[in-house]
Amino acid sequence: MENREYILPMGDWVTQSQKAVVIRFSGQRIVLSTGALGGGLRTDLTGVFDYNDCDNAGVCSEMLGETMLEHQKNIAIRLGLDPYYTTGLDTAANMDNLARSTMVYENFSVTALVTAGADGNAARAGDPSSLHEHSGSPCFILPGTINIFLFIDAKLSSGAMVEAMMTATEAKSATLQELMVPSKYSCGLATGTGTDGIVIVSNAESSVDLYNAGKHFKLGELLAAAVKKTVREALYRQSGLCSQSQHNLFARLKRFGITPDQVSQNYDAFCPNDQERCYIWMSQLSCDGFMVVWASMYAHLLDQLDWELLTLGETTDWAEALMSMMFCHYGCQREPRIPFAHDKEGSVQQMVQTIQKGLAEVLRIHNEAEKLQMNAQDFNK
Numbered sequence: 001m002e003n004r005e006y007i008l009p010m011g012d013w014v015t016q017s018q019k020a021v022v023i024r025f026s027g028q029r030i031v032l033s034t035g036a037l038g039g040g041l042r043t044d045l046t047g048v049f050d051y052n053d054c055d056n057a058g059v060c061s062e063m064l065g066e067t068m069l070e071h072q073k074n075i076a077i078r079l080g081l082d083p084y085y086t087t088g089l090d091t092a093a094n095m096d097n098l099a100r101s102t103m104v105y106e107n108f109s110v111t112a113l114v115t116a117g118a119d120g121n122a123a124r125a126g127d128p129s130s131l132h133e134h135s136g137s138p139c140f141i142l143p144g145t146i147n148i149f150l151f152i153d154a155k156l157s158s159g160a161m162v163e164a165m166m167t168a169t170e171a172k173s174a175t176l177q178e179l180m181v182p183s184k185y186s187c188g189l190a191t192g193t194g195t196d197g198i199v200i201v202s203n204a205e206s207s208v209d210l211y212n213a214g215k216h217f218k219l220g221e222l223l224a225a226a227v228k229k230t231v232r233e234a235l236y237r238q239s240g241l242c243s244q245s246q247h248n249l250f251a252r253l254k255r256f257g258i259t260p261d262q263v264s265q266n267y268d269a270f271c272p273n274d275q276e277r278c279y280i281w282m283s284q285l286s287c288d289g290f291m292v293v294w295a296s297m298y299a300h301l302l303d304q305l306d307w308e309l310l311t312l313g314e315t316t317d318w319a320e321a322l323m324s325m326m327f328c329h330y331g332c333q334r335e336p337r338i339p340f341a342h343d344k345e346g347s348v349q350q351m352v353q354t355i356q357k358g359l360a361e362v363l364r365i366h367n368e369a370e371k372l373q374m375n376a377q378d379f380n381k
Contacts, residue, residue, distance in 0.1 A: 009102060009109045010153040010203045021050040021095055021113065022079050023149070023201075030202040031087060032161040037072035038087030041158060047081045048199050049088035050115055050147050052095050089197035091145040093117045097237035099230040103222040108154035108208050110219070112226035116234035118176065118241065120144040122190035124183040145195040146172060146231060150223055152201065154208040164200050164213035164223055171224035172196070175231045180246055180296075182255035187348075188306070189255075249286040249359075252295040256302065256352050260286075263359045281363050290329055298322050298355065302348060323358055330362045 004016040011026035024047045031038070031045045038045055051072075053063075064074035072090070076083040093115040102111040121144025148168055156164065173191040181190040214220045235241040245251065250260060264278045285291055298319065305315040326332075 008111050008151050009104075010151060010206075012151065012201075014113075016095060016098065018095055019052050020075075020079055021098055021115075021149075022081065023048050023113075023151075024081075025201075028204040030156060030158075030161060030204045032165055032200040033087040033089075034197045035072060035087040035089055035199065036068040037076060037083060038085070041161065042087070043204065044085055045087055046085045048086065048149065048201065049076065049079055049081065050095070050098075050113070050149065051075050051079070051088060051090050052093065053090050054092045087199060089145075089147045089149075089199065091115050091117070091147050091195075091197075093145060093147070093234070093238050097234060099233035099237060101226045101229045101233075103226045105218050105222055108152065108206070108210065108219070110153075110222045110226050111151040112223070112230040113149040113151075114147065114227070114230035114234045115238070116146040116231055117144045117238045118146065118181055118190065118193055118235060119239050120184065121193040121195060122176070122181050122183055123185050123192065123194045124188035125191045127183055127185040127188070144193045145197070146193055146234075147196070148172065148198045148227060148231070150198070150200050150226070152210075152219070152223070153203050153206060154210045154219070155204055155206040156200075156202040156213065156219075157209075157211045160211050160213045160219070161200055161202060164219070165198055167213050167215065167220045167224055168198060168200070168227045170215075171227040172231050174224075175228045175235075179232070179235070179241060179243070180252060180299075181241070182251075187255045187257075187302070189303070247287065247292055249288075249291050249295045252292065252299050253355070256299070256348070256355075258352060258355055258359075263356050263363070265356075278363060282359075285359070285362065291326075294322060294326050294329075305348070319354070323354060326358060326362070330365055332358075332361050332365050 004014075006014050006016075008014060008023070012029075013024045013026065015022045015024075025045070028043070029045060031042045031048070033039050033042070033048070035048075038048075063071045064078075065071040068090075072088055073083040075088060075090075076086045095115065097115060099114045099116075100112070102109055150164065150168060152164065169192075176190050176192065182188075183190045210217075210219050212219065213223065215224070232242075250258065260279065260282050263282060301310070301315055301318055301322070304310040305312065
């Protein structure tokens with residue numbers, strides 16, 4: 001991608017290349033950043049950056065320092081920025097997949113710039129963690145980061161800056177929830193990734209003073225709308241993640257360990273040495289409207305058990321009812337039985353196993369129907 005240059009509504013200059021998006025301020029700004037370099041609340045910064053740490057093949061390069069702070073200092077210098085008056089974020093997302101959106105209301109505007117990837121590192125807040133830093137030493141983390149830059153052409157109070165970050169984070173989490181992005185570290189839905197960053201930039205020279213960025217105020221509405229629009233667009237640009245890609249049985253259930261490989265193992269008991277036909281049928285079945293809706297209902301049933309909104313008995317009863325509905329819809333003769341476990345984890349495992357066996361049974365029925373149809377065609381010839 002050739003370098004692109006453009007100006008944001010409050011006059012800041014943007015240079016976008018394959019490796020980085022660099023924004024140089026045209027005046028005094030109030031900045032709140034999660035960056036290792038220049039992080040926190042600052043009023044003396046002159047620029048910000050979003051930097052791609054990977055090469056064209058997607059392989060992440062070695063850090064340019066012993067810690068993330070040293071690394072980002074060297075990045076700033078490489079980009080022609082003063083490291084003492086700069087903040088920035090790192091990512092593995094391609095800069096040409098950046099999404100941009102501007103929202104305007106009366107006398108102020110909000111512009112969001114977002115790069116995003118969630119395939120390898122999506123997580124739900126509170127998931128089990130595996131890392132503990134020691135004096136800022138780097139740790140290996142799977143790629144997948146949502147970086148949000150918000151430029152607000154109004155002068156925000158310190159409290160409003162923090163509230164803007166909170167509202168933007170909620171908007172990001174809402175977007176992932178609406179796309180039903182699964183966590184890579186639990187059976188829950190993701191609320192972000194393990195390496196997300198955000199930079200809020202406010203125009204200190206604006207005559208428009210704003211003190212609230214919550215959901216009851218137009219500033220909160222606009223910045224949330226801008227974040228939701230750009231996060232969704234950036235995820236699609238980076239990896240094709242969208243409503244259509246999530247309209248899939250396994251996209252809804254893989255967080256519970258239900259995958260094509262596991263279903264095929266159960267199917268193999270009915271139709272050994274028929275892997276190719278199995279995967280063809282699974283591909284068709286996984287996008288079937290009834291099956292996607294059924295999987296969504298089943299997944300939400302397990303979610304509510306996990307959230308303690310339903311009892312184990314209620315969940316088991318309705319899990320069996322949903323399995324019966326699926327068997328009836330696809331013409332299966334065998335009735336599913338879900339043993340009642342006395343603990344939640346055991347019951348969930350039994351329900352997952354029942355789903356896998358049920359899907360295998362549906363595939364078996366489809367396979368037999370296809371063979372009968374082929375035999376009938378041969379007979380008619």
